[in-house]
Amino acid sequence: MSCCRVGNQRRVGATPDQIVLSRHRDLEGRRKGVFWRRAMVGLLAAFLVAGLLNVFGQRPEDTTVQAAGVSLQLHAPTSLRGGLLYEASIMIHAQRTLHDPVLVFAKGWAVAQTINTLEPTPATQSSDEGQLSLGLGPIQAGSTYTLFAEFQVNPTSVGSYSGDVTLYDGNTKLLHIDRTLVVYP
Amino acid sequence: MDIVLRGIVVFFALYVLMRIMGRRELSKLEPFDLILLIILGDAVQQGLTQDDYSLTGGMLAVGTIAVLQVVVSFLNFRFPRLRPVLNGEPIVIVQDGKPIERNMRRERLTYEDLAESARMQGIGSLDDVAWGVLETSGSISFIKKSG
Numbered sequence: 001m002s003c004c005r006v007g008n009q010r011r012v013g014a015t016p017d018q019i020v021l022s023r024h025r026d027l028e029g030r031r032k033g034v035f036w037r038r039a040m041v042g043l044l045a046a047f048l049v050a051g052l053l054n055v056f057g058q059r060p061e062d063t064t065v066q067a068a069g070v071s072l073q074l075h076a077p078t079s080l081r082g083g084l085l086y087e088a089s090i091m092i093h094a095q096r097t098l099h100d101p102v103l104v105f106a107k108g109w110a111v112a113q114t115i116n117t118l119e120p121t122p123a124t125q126s127s128d129e130g131q132l133s134l135g136l137g138p139i140q141a142g143s144t145y146t147l148f149a150e151f152q153v154n155p156t157s158v159g160s161y162s163g164d165v166t167l168y169d170g171n172t173k174l175l176h177i178d179r180t181l182v183v184y185p
Numbered sequence: 186m187d188i189v190l191r192g193i194v195v196f197f198a199l200y201v202l203m204r205i206m207g208r209r210e211l212s213k214l215e216p217f218d219l220i221l222l223i224i225l226g227d228a229v230q231q232g233l234t235q236d237d238y239s240l241t242g243g244m245l246a247v248g249t250i251a252v253l254q255v256v257v258s259f260l261n262f263r264f265p266r267l268r269p270v271l272n273g274e275p276i277v278i279v280q281d282g283k284p285i286e287r288n289m290r291r292e293r294l295t296y297e298d299l300a301e302s303a304r305m306q307g308i309g310s311l312d313d314v315a316w317g318v319l320e321t322s323g324s325i326s327f328i329k330k331s332g
Contacts, residue, residue, distance in 0.1 A: 016316055016328055018275075024318070025277035025285065033269075034291060040205040083235045155235040156187050185191070 056184045058084050065175045069095035072167045072175040080112075081184045082155035090147045090165060098139040102168040103147065105132040108161025108181050116150040158185045188242050191233050192249030199229065200257070204273065207292060272321045279317025279327070282310075292319055303327055 015021055022028045050056065057079030064073040076088030090103060103122075107130035109115070124135030139145045163179035214222075233246050261271050268274075278288050284299055302325040303311060311317075316328040 016318065016326075019277060019316070019318065021277070024275050025280065025288070027276070027288065027291070030269075030274070037205050037207070040201060044202070044205070083231075185194075 055079065057081055057182075058086055060086070060088070063177050063179065065177055067175055070098065070167070070169075070174050072165070072177060074165055074177050074179070076163075076179075078163065078179055079182050079184065080153045082153055082158065084153045085116075086151055086153075088149045088151065090149070092136075092139060092145045092147075092167065094139045094141060094143060094145070097141045098169045098174075100168075100170040101136045101139050101145070102170075103134045103136060104128075104166040104168065105134070106162035106164035107131055108163050109151075112157040112159075112161045112181055112183050113151040113153050116152055118150075119148045122147070153183055157183050159183060188234060188237065188245045189249050192246050193253065195229055195233050196250050196253045275321060276319045277316065278319050278325070279311060279314050282312040282314055282330070284311065284317075288319075294319065299325065 019025075023030065027033075058077040058081065060075050060077045062073060062075050064071060066072070071091075071093045073091040073093075074088070075091070077086060080086070092098075092101065092103075094101075110130065110132055118134070122134035123137040124133075126133045126135075134147070136145060136147070159182075161181045161183070163181035165177045165179070166173060167175040234242050237243075257271060260267050276288050276292060278285050278292070278294065278299065284296060289295070289299070299317065300311065303309075303314065303317075306327050308314060308327055308329065313329055314327050315330045316326075318326045318328075320326055
């Protein structure tokens with residue numbers, strides 16, 4: 001830097017090393033920098049809004065199907081993230097007696113998640129090619145049976161899985177809920 | 186494998202986040218910023234190792250981030266054209282005692298921020314400053330007028 005005194009005024013030294021005024025003061029060729037920064041902030045904001053709108057879970061959703069005097073309601077999230085703990089409930093409202101109700105959960109329920117507990121404990125449990133079949137015991141006409149299930153999403157099971165639930169009475173298929181579980185990292 | 190992948194994603198997400206937050210936030214570490222930093226670290230850790238409490242998991246996470254830091258540092262050193270993208274560039278914000286408002290606005294710097302930084306470097310008045318440069322680290326360098 002050079003300098004010299006002129007009267008009692010001090011002189012501004014030469015431009016500091018490595019500083020190019022056109023680029024570092026006048027920002028020539030750097031206009032796009034602001035655009036990119038704003039674009040990235042916008043992208044980040046969109047990601048947060050998507051989170052608020054439940055895109056990444058885990059707000060539960062209700063799905064109800066009914067036929068032949070029986071209704072089946074599933075209360076559970078469809079979008080999940082690795083490691084989340086949550087509760088799902090399955091409600092069966094029977095207007096006629098079900099002698100041998102069996103709930104069948106698609107493979108995705110057990111593959112993507114750890115089942116911590118089922119309350120009340122089903123009368124019977126079996127597995128058929130990864131599908132879990134739970135025998136609930138008779139449900140009397142006019143009564144409602146609710147099954148509570150606690151899950152924890154396996155952190156490594158990122159992807160989408162079948163989250164279908166089917167209700168049988170013996171070998172007769174009564175109702176089916178078609179769902180997809182999406183697990184985000 | 187999962188932890189390494191998570192480490193890569195977290196590293197680049199934080200890198201981009203730090204770049205888009207701007208230098209003003211980087212340069213200051215007031216009590217609230219410190220708390221935010223701790224919360225940030227905690228939130229990131231949950232996503233990085235999740236329920237893995239193992240030493241191996243921890244070493245994989247730390248190792249991934251360390252290696253990526255070295256890689257970025259090497260790229261920065263080896264390819265000068267990448268430096269503006271990876272590190273940013275300095276911006277002149279004071280010339281001959283006068284703040285350059287357009288550049289300060291770009292970095293969300295107020296006159297008060299400038300005066301505070303000057304005082305911290307023993308400069309009482311911006312009139313004494315020949316050049317003020319906002320560095321890539323977020324700190325402000327002042328070069329005094331001579332004479």
